[in-house]
Amino acid sequence: MARRQATRHSTITDVADAAGVSIKTVSRVFNDEPNVRPLTRDRVLKAAADLDYHPNVAARSLAGRRSFLIGLAYENPSPNYVVDLQRGALERLHGERYRLLVLPFDDASAASGKMQAIARASGLDGMVLAPPLCDDPATVAELEACGLPYARIAPTSGGSHAPDVAMDDREAARAVVDHLVGLGHTRIGVVRGDPSHASAGARLEGYHAGLAAHGLAADPALEVQGAYTFVSGYEAGRALLALPDRPTAIFASNDDMAAGVINAAYEAGVSVPDQLSVVGFDDSNIASVVWPRLTTIHQPIRDMAREATSALLSLIDHEETVPHQMLPFQLVIRGSTGPVPA
Incomplete structure (x- = not known):
């Protein structure tokens, strides 16, 4: 059997030859160093794109004493919320020299006061904090004290x-x-969210x-x-529908729980929305998968993650940032809500 030939990856030498410049000039372009003429920079970047050349992030971090790693802690x-969170951060980092390191925690309280150690062990240049870590006083105080650049998504606390x-x-x-009114x-029921989340x-x-x-x-x-x-959400839906005077509408504090309520209603023989209206929160993927499709609040999770990541990059590069950004929500009306039953 013929041995499969290994695919050859483009090198910095290939880029230099194609652009008609020195290897040092190519290095300066990818390290964003000054004293490179715009036309030369454009020529190098075009040659790199044509050759599908990608600089070695690890080598660049050693040379510049930076990891080019951004942490996303949540x-x-x-899972639907998390997917949008990661997508937003990755969208902002597309085409950048930075890479995303995802830091999921099963229990945020276990990470409280330990983010500096985690950041140092991972060699992070900065961190994006999502709920509920963005509101954890010990985490915020620690990052403030050590001077690591960070940005927060959807915080409700100061300090x-x-x-x-x-x-x-x-x-x-x-x-x-x-x-709903x-x-x-x-008679509107509510399924409360995780109390550890602000x-x-x-x-x-x-x-x-x-x-x-x-x-x-x-x-x-x-x-x-x-x-x-x-x-x-399923258990809460069962409890609410078992009441002698059950609600005619239920507001679940996120889409996953609202989907659970719809499942409980189906098992109880309660028609949605003819006998029960259900509303969620987030407008995550599951809102369009369940039937009937969920009326919900569109929370711009992806946009918030993208803007927070952008603010963090500005901090790292010592550029001006907008201290607070408030993005709009939208009530998306679908098939899970209807008039109160007669």
């Missing part, structure tokens, strides 16, 4: 000089209640504010604890 039980990108969870939850619902408290506040704005009293019997997981 703890979230929703940080880092740039952050967020949306208004409280107002979004109020918009959900407005929508507009359909005639007055967003859960903000969304519950918005739910209460929405009820009060329409003259409706909050009923503790209609509030069930969830954990931002499908299973917790």
